[in-house]
Amino acid sequence: MLLVKQDLLRSLAAELEKLSPGAADRAVFESPKVAAHGDFACTAAMQLAKPLKRNPRQVAEELRGALLQSAPYAQWVEAIEIAGPGFLNIRLKPAAKQQVVREVLAAGAGFGRRAANGQRMMVEFVSANPTGPLHVGHGRQAALGDAICNLYASQGWDVHREFYYNDAGVQIATLATSVQLRARGFKPGDAQWPEAAYNGEYIAEIAADFMARRTVRSDDREFTASGDVEDLDGMRLFAVAYLRHEQDLDLRAFDVRFDHYYLESSLYTSGKVDAVVQKLRDAGRTYEHDGALWLKTTEYGDDKDRVMRKGDGTYTYFVPDVAYHVTKWERGFTKVVNIQGTDHHGTIARVRAGLQALDAGIPPGYPDYVLHTMVRVMRGGEEVKISKRAGSYVTLRDLVEWTSKDAVRFFLLSRKPDTEYVFDIDLALAQNNDNPVYYVQYAHARICSVLAAWGGDAGELKDADLGVLESPQAQALMLQLARYPEMLAGAAADFAPHDVTFYLRELAATYHSYYDAERILVDDERLRRARLALVAACAQVLHNGLAVLGVGAPSKM
Numbered sequence: 245m246l247l248v249k250q251d252l253l254r255s256l257a258a259e260l261e262k263l264s265p266g267a268a269d270r271a272v273f274e275s276p277k278v279a280a281h282g283d284f285a286c287t288a289a290m291q292l293a294k295p296l297k298r299n300p301r302q303v304a305e306e307l308r309g310a311l312l313q314s315a316p317y318a319q320w321v322e323a324i325e326i327a328g329p330g331f332l333n334i335r336l337k338p339a340a341k342q343q344v345v346r347e348v349l350a351a352g353a354g355f356g357r358r359a360a361n362g363q364r365m366m367v368e369f370v371s372a373n374p375t376g377p378l379h380v381g382h383g384r385q386a387a388l389g390d391a392i393c394n395l396y397a398s399q400g401w402d403v404h405r406e407f408y409y410n411d412a413g414v415q416i417a418t419l420a421t422s423v424q425l426r427a428r429g430f431k432p433g434d435a436q437w438p439e440a441a442y443n444g445e446y447i448a449e450i451a452a453d454f455m456a457r458r459t460v461r462s463d464d465r466e467f468t469a470s471g472d473v474e475d476l477d478g479m480r481l482f483a484v485a486y487l488r489h490e491q492d493l494d495l496r497a498f499d500v501r502f503d504h505y506y507l508e509s510s511l512y513t514s515g516k517v518d519a520v521v522q523k524l525r526d527a528g529r530t531y532e533h534d535g536a537l538w539l540k541t542t543e544y545g546d547d548k549d550r551v552m553r554k555g556d557g558t559y560t561y562f563v564p565d566v567a568y569h570v571t572k573w574e575r576g577f578t579k580v581v582n583i584q585g586t587d588h589h590g591t592i593a594r595v596r597a598g599l600q601a602l603d604a605g606i607p608p609g610y611p612d613y614v615l616h617t618m619v620r621v622m623r624g625g626e627e628v629k630i631s632k633r634a635g636s637y638v639t640l641r642d643l644v645e646w647t648s649k650d651a652v653r654f655f656l657l658s659r660k661p662d663t664e665y666v667f668d669i670d671l672a673l674a675q676n677n678d679n680p681v682y683y684v685q686y687a688h689a690r691i692c693s694v695l696a697a698w699g700g701d702a703g704e705l706k707d708a709d710l711g712v713l714e715s716p717q718a719q720a721l722m723l724q725l726a727r728y729p730e731m732l733a734g735a736a737a738d739f740a741p742h743d744v745t746f747y748l749r750e751l752a753a754t755y756h757s758y759y760d761a762e763r764i765l766v767d768d769e770r771l772r773r774a775r776l777a778l779v780a781a782c783a784q785v786l787h788n789g790l791a792v793l794g795v796g797a798p799s800k801m
Contacts (some may be wrong), residue, residue, distance in 0.1 A: 246347055246729055248340045249273065249284075251316040256286065259310045263303070264292050273334075282325065282333035283341075283723065289330040300330030308332060341722040342710040348725060348781035349706045356729040356788055361400035364576050367393045369583035370495070370502075371408040374487035375419045376444060378494045380619040380667065381585060383640035386500045387656040387794070388616060389583040391741035394792045399736045404577065405501065408568065410508040411484050418442065419487075420480035426451035427473045443636065450486050454479055462488035464505035494640050498649055499794055511564045511571075520567040520602065521552060521559070529601040544597035562591050566598035573599075573606050580611035581739065586662065589615060614739045616661035623669040647672040650795045654681035657793055658745045675801075680749055684786065685798055687752035691783040692799035694764050698776055705777040712774045717761040721782060724754045728785050732792070741793060748789045755782050 257271035270291055273284040289307050293300035304326045311317045311324060311332075320340040325333045348355045369389025372382050393403045410416065422441040430436045432443040441447075453460070457471040460482065467485040470478045495501070511517050521537070524530050529540050535555035542549050552563050572580050582588075592613050599606045621628040621638045623646075628638055643652050651672040658680060659665050677683050695702065713722070727747065735743040764775045787797040 246344065246726065248316075248320050248336075248343050249726070252284075252320060252334075255311065255314045255316045256288070259307060259314065260288055260292070262310070263307065264296055267292055276333055279720075281327065282323075282335040284334040284336070286332040286334065287330075289332060293330065301326060304330040304332055338714045338719060339711070341719050341726070342713055344722050344726040345708075345710055345713070345777050345781045346706065348784050349777065352784060353788060353791075355784060356732045357398045358400040358733075360402070362402075363400075363578055364402045364404065365396055365579035365581065366404045366406055366572055366575075366577040367396075367581045367583065368406045368408055368572075370491075370500075371584075372491060373410050373415055374484045374491065375415050376442060376487065377446060378491055378640040379637045380621060380640060380643055381616075383498065383643060383652060384616050384619050384656045384661075384665070385583050385585070386495065386498055386640070387653045388614060388661055388741060390500045390794050391653075391657055391744070391792060392581060392583070392614065392736075392739055394794065395732065395736035395741065395744075398732055398792060401579070405503045406506055407502045407504070408506045408508065409488075412509040416480060416484065419483050420476055422447050423451045423454065423479045423483050424473065424476055427455055427479070446487075446490070450483050453486065454482050460485045460489050463492050463502070464488065494644075497644055498640065498652070506568070506571075508564055508568070511567045516567040516571065517559060517564050520570060520598070521563065524552070524598070524601055527601060527603060539594075539598060539601065541594055541597035541601075544593070544600045546593040546597050550594050550597075562594040562598065565591060565595050566602075569595060569599055569606075569611060570602065570604065573604070573610070581614060582611050583614050583616065583661075586615045586617055588613075612739070614661055617664045619656065620664070620666045621669065622666055628669070643667065650685070651679075651681050653794050654684075654745060657741045660740070660742055680745065681795065682801075684748045684752045684790065685796070686801055687755045688783055688786040688790070688797045689799055689801040690759065691755070691779045691786075694779060695776065695783070696799075698765060698772075700776075702780055705773060705780055708773040708777040709770055710774050710777065712771050713778055715762060717758040718775075718778060721754050721758045721778060724751045725781055725785050728789065732789075744789055744792055748786065748793075751782065751786060751789070755779070755786075 253271050253273065257268040260267040260270055267288070270288045272288070273286060276282050276285045289304035290300045293303050296303060308324045308326060312321070317324070320337055321334055322337045323335045325335070327333055351357075367389050370378070370382055370386050372378055378386075389405070393405055397403045418440055419442060421438070425437060425441065426448050431448070432441070454469040455471050455473070457469045459466065459468040462485055465485045465488060467481045469482045472478065521530075524539060525537075529543075530552065531538050531540070536551045537553035538549045539552045540549055550562065551560050553559050569580065596608065596610070599610060600608060621643065640652075646669055652667075655667055655672055656665065671679055672681075673679075675682055713719070728751075731743060731747045735741060759779075762775065764772070764779060766772050766775070783797075790797045
């Protein structure tokens, strides 16, 4: 049906161009607000009426007549009706809708995917400093980042996943001191325990392993402990490697991978931060005031100028961010997306202003940002706030162990990123239709059960005679399948994985309605093969959509 729709749009564009030169770009189909009105709606006649100085219904009549005479509309369209002031409601022939079944079965896992476009993009996400276990907010970011990567990969982009973190600075120094105190036998609550120290049980685990001279390995570093309680720098390096290893374990359990880890400290040791500051000074974009160095960010839309270098000679936190994004551009990433918490909102204008002030050819909107809110966790009707291991928050590992990787991913992606989300443990464990991930996965498993009961070769279904798929329920299911490619493209463009979860729930509901209305394994072989082809196509699209979210598609439940 995707090919059918493209044929119809091309014909519509040609007729609009005849009506009004330059109007071909108005060739767009919308979904009718009421399904009974048709399969596609077109508002082009109303849009052209004013520039043509004609009555919109007259324009609609002329356009309708021209379309019905065109070959694609004669082949695929059953009727075109004019409604209201000039809407065109287009009703497809059953044969047009049936084409989607063949398209899905032919493309398989590639249905909905576009060819490589030759463009590179980077998605930076999680980027948690190694000072403790990943919390549920990191989990939401991991799910978002990974799904957005999958969405853009489906649209032909060469996607690179990057994790950016700091292995130095005040937080890391506090981590090392906390480990040293634990190694010396102190614990939270003791008089010697600083208020700023990290209190979780994981600090005691790090201290014990350091004193035992263990070796820890993460995806980007390795370190062997000296066992010397006075070796504070060694403790720092060991703790960073230890927690990076722990993060790797969490991310692997969550089925998230990264192509590269980038250290904030390297921006200083390589001189990239100093180089950026010097370029901004040479360009006249800075000034000195009250002993600090300021960037003229108001020239680029910020509400006030921002301090770059404080009076004590240290840089504010957005300066290395600017240097980091220069490296992203220099590495050939024409599109960059940062997945961050809403507390990073204030950095957006500053980073973009710094990049524009460099006059390095970087586009004004670079980089893109997706900001997400934190996650509240409920169990038994009460909020869960504390993890024994982390000391003060629920970890991603807790959430996965309490439920499952699939449930955590689907749930955390089921709302817009900037809306607050309450993760209900009890709902995630429920095996009923109220649990959205169970509902979708059950639809896939239900189809697999039907196909297994049939016992034939799925490859045979590609040649099934689909002409018998004319019932309202079958046609509704085919229309849902046909929506998938455009839904996928729109979800990528809008950084909206939640659109995929909504679509999958709608597709599952449409399938369940179809299953309840028509028996699939009937005696009539022609009808049986057609219905099997339809549900096999449905299973494939469910599988494809769940894969974008990083969620499994079980064959049994």
